[in-house]
Amino acid sequence: MSNDKVKASEEQIAYANILNIGMWFGLAVLTFTFIIYVSGIFQSFVPIEDLPKYWGMKAKDYIHILNAPTGWGWAAMIGKGDYMNFVGIAMLAGLTILCYLVILPILIRKKDTPYIIIAILEVAVLALAASGILKVGGH
């Protein structure tokens, strides 16, 4: 009996399993694309040797001077060596949303109303952050 009580809940195990697979997959993609990036096989949006000229600037100046994409604009440029890396980064950053979506049906089946609401709200918060709708005000 006691043995069952110390076991993680069904939703906790489901969350952990998705997290485990997604993390290693995202990390592998990031490592692979970074190797491609530094090898120079694909042309980069900002040539690697020029990058030190720009990485000391504030992000908004970097974007402005290079006319670099913001929000999901990078998705249209994944053929470029540097923006290719954003696939792995976005996978790692998006993994938590996926985990919540996986546990949501379990919480619904258990009729765990407070946590169903919390999970839905969390997905909404993370989706809002990921959407690119929220912008930094100028100064």
Place this chain on the structure above:
Amino acid sequence: MSKTTRVLIFLAVSMILIGAVAVFASTEGSEVIPAAAASNVAWWVWPLSLLVVTFVLGIVAVLGGVGGGVLFVPIIGGFYPFNLDFVRGAGLLVALAGALAAGPGLLKRNLASLRLALPVALIASAAAIVGALIGLALPQNVIQTLLGATILFIVLIMALAKKSDFPNVPKPDALSQSLAITGIYTEQSLGKDIEWQVHKTPQALFMFIIIGVMAGMFGLGAGWANVPVLNLMMGAPLKVSVATSKFLLSITDTSAAWIYLNEGAVLPMIVAPSIVGIMLGSMVGVKILARTKPKAIKWMVIGLLLFAGTRALLKGLGIWK
């Protein structure tokens, strides 16, 4: 002093020296125009040096019981030529990757509690978005100064804060009862199952608003603040607090990381070697952990943060450029 401790001190000193070389090899200042920002150092030196430094940081972070982000941002921000926007973006992703890697094991062993983490994460992740938006809007010198002050505050917390293995929670509060925030885990050192419950949940949720804002603003991760609130305020056992805090970062940092990503404050050249370096370092750190004296490491981490925090503060105030 044990051999392992001496090796770690050597690694830490090496890391500072590499950083110092980096800062002198680059141009000074961070509000730079493109031409002035160029340095004579070949581009590949930077990712390679990041890989080495973050590898050492990964070891030190595990041994010191802190997240990678809290070491990464002040050290890389203070001693590398990258703008603090990109360093904070990378810092969040470094902390996120570490939390994602640790999460599955902690959840499966029931040390991290989903029931404890989910309500807290909702508050902290929403606040982290606000923090990220504020952090990216503030001028460079202001954010650098605030970062320095925050790091020095963290040093104070690390040096003075007490921890409680099994805090006494006489009665859970109404909110934690209605959310059924309770759990049980096996404490292997005692060979018995520990049941736990929490109290002061509303006060703790308020604290997580502040923690979330700071995590998003400075890209630090927030384990340094999560653990005292979960452990000392809410009364969760120390192991549950540490594990839940680590898992919590995977949610809090996700929301802030998206803001940095969408605002163009993420450079793969900084992010990828840092993530790989710190994760490899963490794996080595876990193996060294069994053979080290935690107290010596704790003071080494405090020393590192004191140095990096002072550097950030003085850099922000324009005293040490």
